[in-house]
Amino acid sequence: MSSYIFGHTTPDSDSIVGAISLSYLKNQLGEETTPTRQGEVNPETAFILNKFGYEAPELKTSYAGEDVYLIDFMESSQSPEDINEANILGIVDHHKLGDLKTAAPLEMWVRPVGCSNTIVKQMFDYHGIEIPKELAGMMMCAILSDTVIFKSPTCTKEDTKACKELAAIAGVEDYKALGMEMFIVKSDVLSATKRELVLRDFKDFEMGGNKIGVGQLEVVDLSVFDEMKQELFEAMSELKAEGERHSVLLLLTDIMQEGSQLLVLSNEADKINHAFEVTLEDKQVWLPKVMSRKKQIIPFLEKQF
Amino acid sequence: MSSYIFGHTTPDSDSIVGAISLSYLKNQLGEETTPTRQGEVNPETAFILNKFGYEAPELKTSYAGEDVYLIDFMESSQSPEDINEANILGIVDHHKLGDLKTAAPLEMWVRPVGCSNTIVKQMFDYHGIEIPKELAGMMMCAILSDTVIFKSPTCTKEDTKACKELAAIAGVEDYKALGMEMFIVKSDVLSATKRELVLRDFKDFEMGGNKIGVGQLEVVDLSVFDEMKQELFEAMSELKAEGERHSVLLLLTDIMQEGSQLLVLSNEADKINHAFEVTLEDKQVWLPKVMSRKKQIIPFLEKQF
Numbered sequence: 001m002s003s004y005i006f007g008h009t010t011p012d013s014d015s016i017v018g019a020i021s022l023s024y025l026k027n028q029l030g031e032e033t034t035p036t037r038q039g040e041v042n043p044e045t046a047f048i049l050n051k052f053g054y055e056a057p058e059l060k061t062s063y064a065g066e067d068v069y070l071i072d073f074m075e076s077s078q079s080p081e082d083i084n085e086a087n088i089l090g091i092v093d094h095h096k097l098g099d100l101k102t103a104a105p106l107e108m109w110v111r112p113v114g115c116s117n118t119i120v121k122q123m124f125d126y127h128g129i130e131i132p133k134e135l136a137g138m139m140m141c142a143i144l145s146d147t148v149i150f151k152s153p154t155c156t157k158e159d160t161k162a163c164k165e166l167a168a169i170a171g172v173e174d175y176k177a178l179g180m181e182m183f184i185v186k187s188d189v190l191s192a193t194k195r196e197l198v199l200r201d202f203k204d205f206e207m208g209g210n211k212i213g214v215g216q217l218e219v220v221d222l223s224v225f226d227e228m229k230q231e232l233f234e235a236m237s238e239l240k241a242e243g244e245r246h247s248v249l250l251l252l253t254d255i256m257q258e259g260s261q262l263l264v265l266s267n268e269a270d271k272i273n274h275a276f277e278v279t280l281e282d283k284q285v286w287l288p289k290v291m292s293r294k295k296q297i298i299p300f301l302e303k304q305f
Numbered sequence: 306m307s308s309y310i311f312g313h314t315t316p317d318s319d320s321i322v323g324a325i326s327l328s329y330l331k332n333q334l335g336e337e338t339t340p341t342r343q344g345e346v347n348p349e350t351a352f353i354l355n356k357f358g359y360e361a362p363e364l365k366t367s368y369a370g371e372d373v374y375l376i377d378f379m380e381s382s383q384s385p386e387d388i389n390e391a392n393i394l395g396i397v398d399h400h401k402l403g404d405l406k407t408a409a410p411l412e413m414w415v416r417p418v419g420c421s422n423t424i425v426k427q428m429f430d431y432h433g434i435e436i437p438k439e440l441a442g443m444m445m446c447a448i449l450s451d452t453v454i455f456k457s458p459t460c461t462k463e464d465t466k467a468c469k470e471l472a473a474i475a476g477v478e479d480y481k482a483l484g485m486e487m488f489i490v491k492s493d494v495l496s497a498t499k500r501e502l503v504l505r506d507f508k509d510f511e512m513g514g515n516k517i518g519v520g521q522l523e524v525v526d527l528s529v530f531d532e533m534k535q536e537l538f539e540a541m542s543e544l545k546a547e548g549e550r551h552s553v554l555l556l557l558t559d560i561m562q563e564g565s566q567l568l569v570l571s572n573e574a575d576k577i578n579h580a581f582e583v584t585l586e587d588k589q590v591w592l593p594k595v596m597s598r599k600k601q602i603i604p605f606l607e608k609q610f
Contacts, residue, residue: 088402097393097407103604104401105459108415126431154410299408 002032003067003089004060007116008078009038010202013045017142018071018116019057021135022092025120026069028129033069036060038080042200044186048141052134052170072116074098077204077211092119094154095294099206114154115146121162137170144179145186148218148255154292180220183255187219194228194235198250202239205298207305210246213239214301216293222254222261229263233283236265247272251293259288262297271304307337308372308394309365312421313383314343315507318350322447323376323421324362326440327397330425331374333434338374341365343385347505349491353446357439357475377421379403382509382516397424399459400599404511419464420451426467442475449484450491453523453560459597485525488560492524499533499540503555507544510603512610515551518544519606521598527559527566534568538588541570552577556598564593567602576609 005023007015019035026033035057041049049056064085074091075098076083083100090107091100094116111119117139124131131139143163147155150163167175189197202215215236219225225232232250240248247266254260263284264272278285290296310328312320324340331338340362346354354361369390379396380403381388388405395412396405399421414424422444429436436444448468452460455468472480494502507520520541524530530537537555545553552571559565568589569577583590595601 091402094410096409097396097405097411097413099404099406100402101404102402103607105399105417105599106402106415107417108402108413110411110413110415112410112412294410302408 001067002034003069004036004063005033005069005071006036006038006057006060007071008073008075008203009080010199011037011039011045012042012072012201013048013145014116014142015072016041016045016057017048017138018092018120020054021117021120021131021139022069022071022123024132024135025124025127025129029127034058042186043188043192044145044182047182047185048138048145051141052137054134054138070100071120074100074110075203075205076100077206092116092123094119096298111158113156114152114159115143115162117142117146118156118159118162121166122158131166131169133170136166137172140166140170140172140175141178141182144175145182148253148291149176149179149183151255151258152291152295153289154295183218183220187221187224189217189219189224189228194231195238198232198235198239198248203293204243204245205301207246207302210305211243212247212249212301212305213243213245214249214251214293214297216251216253216260218253218255218291220254220256222252222257225252225261229284232263233265236263240265249297251290251297253291255291258291259286260290261286262290272301275300275304306372307339308374309341309368310338310374310376311341311343311362311365312376313378313380313508314385315504316342316344316350317347317377317506318353318450319421319447320377321346321350321362322353322443323397323425325359326422326425326436326444327374327376327428329437329440330429330432330434334432339363348493348497349450349487352487352490353443353450356446357442359439359443375405376425379405379415380508380510381405382511397421397428399424401603416463418461419457419459420448420467422447422451423461423464423467426471427463436471436474438475441471442477445471445475445477445480446483446487449480450487453558453596454481454484454488456560456563457596457600458594459600488523488525492526492529494522494524494529494533499536500543503537503540503544503553508598509548509550510606512551512607515610516548517552517554517606517610518548518550519554519556519598519602521556521558521565523558523560523596525559525561527557527562530557530566534589537568538570541568545570554602556595556602558596560596563596564591565595566591567595577606580605580609 023033023035041056064082069090071092092109236248250263252261328338328340346361369387374395397414541553555568557566
């Protein structure tokens with residue numbers, strides 16, 4: 001039986017490229033797999049796919065009765081609604097151990113690194129399978145995106161090593177320049193609705209029985225948001241009500257200044273203040289050096305809930 | 306900070322040897338780790354340690370505030386009571402994805418193979434670290450034990466490959482003969498109390514809010530139990546009451562006949578009948594070809610609960 005490989009809801013470049021790269025590897029190893037995606041392709045990912053001549057994986061949101069591999073997530077809140085009716089054969093991820101369970105033993109490649117595609121690169125090496133040039137280019141871009149061109153505190157030596165090796169395979173000499181080009185595409189926030197912006201890289205987390213949504217937008221210059229803060233808050237407010245969320249947070253990350261403006265709507269704003277040892281003013285605060293939701297936001301929120 | 310590496314409660318040979326082998330590997334890689342154990346060493350494991358000149362790891366049952374690696378389990382029911390206060394750095398396992406969670410990204414080497422030490426062998430190969438001769442002998446024995454000398458349906462090509470490579474390193478030519486010797490030691494059920502026998506390889510599982518304990522004893526000839534069934538049931542009954550368990554099952558596995566006599570005490574014996582499509586007579590039934598608790602018992606029970 002053929003199996004499906006997909007990343008989290010509201011997929012980012014790592015989820016989309018990871019589905020493609022892991023599927024290619026599995027197929028080379030004799031399995032029959034198809035990469036899919038749970039949601040729309042964002043502008044950055046579209047740029048990457050276009051640059052290296054790949055199509056986006058098929059959109060598929062229901063997996064009951066199917067064999068599946070998950071890449072870049074292991075939380076039910078980021079899964080298809082019928083994930084409990086799917087048969088999870090394996091997980092490749094770089095996040096914390098979430099709340100998914102399986103009925104049978106499975107394959108898990110989980111590492112505390114900055115990007116899932118770094119792990120997929122290690123899997124290619126482990127199995128001695130060659131990576132096609134264009135696929136290597138996409139995997140390299142996924143790493144540059146997830147690690148914010150190596151600036152994120154989640155970036156490890158393994159990520160930089162994998163990225164450099166992939167750049168060599170892809171024949172890309174100035175990969176940092178390509179990374180900046182990618183982030184400039186990502187910084188185009190004017191062609192999307194405010195709701196689309198909040199949802200572009202948005203993840204829900206279960207914390208002590210509360211649903212907490214945290215979005216992130218990474219740009220080369222934070223001033224693009226100056227005129228639209230009020231509208232972003234309105235979109236966040238809608239999402240908070242619709243999803244019965246306890247809190248909705250939006251992290252506006254400036255990759256040049258290396259810090260984030262945090263926007264907060266919460267039933268308990270005090271807990272957010274305590275989590276980051278700050279005082280929200282006008283429902284927002286500047287967090288210097290904070291670039292990683294996974295490492296610098298989520299663990300501190302979880303301690304409060 | 307030094308970290309601890311340990312297997313599940315009521316440790317078997319895979320858990321004890323795995324703690325030692327993974328700790329050795331981690332230390333070679335520059336970490337500072339100590340193998341420990343959550344419970345008494347069983348006779349088979351004592352035979353293996355003695356044969357290859359190793360000491361049992363230190364007994365340690367509390368890990369609050371400690372950095373830990375888990376080997377051969379990822380269920381809270383098989384964890385130390387204060388596991389939620391420990392910092393799980395990594396998990397090496399060959400079971401289903403359980404209910405443990407972490408606050409931060411971690412390292413997971415999980416494969417659907419017959420033995421954790423097969424995965425540890427692959428980790429040695431991945432990192433290019435040599436395995437000392439005597440350690441290789443112990444890892445080989447752990448694989449022979451967990452796979453019932455390759456007869457268990459959980460045994461994969463990867464297990465036989467790892468076992469043969471370890472036998473070569475250990476300089477053991479007739480590893481199957483050593484495996485039989487080990488199972489004869491394991492078959493000595495006369496020198497233990499009945500309670501000790503039921504607990505020798507006993508695991509609790511949470512199924513639909515019910516606590517279900519399943520023990521297993523593997524022997525070369527099932528007739529050793531003929532005279533003691535009634536007393537085994539008494540010991541099971543005690544454990545059922547003490548632990549407020551919904552069911553206590555004991556699998557008496559005959560490794561030569563390749564099947565198991567299943568003893569059952571349950572609040573809902575019907576569910577056990579349905580799970581295995583059998584009819585218990587006198588609270589027991591013969592299950593031909595059933596040798597693996599993990600693959601042939603637990604998934605079928607879980608479907609019922």
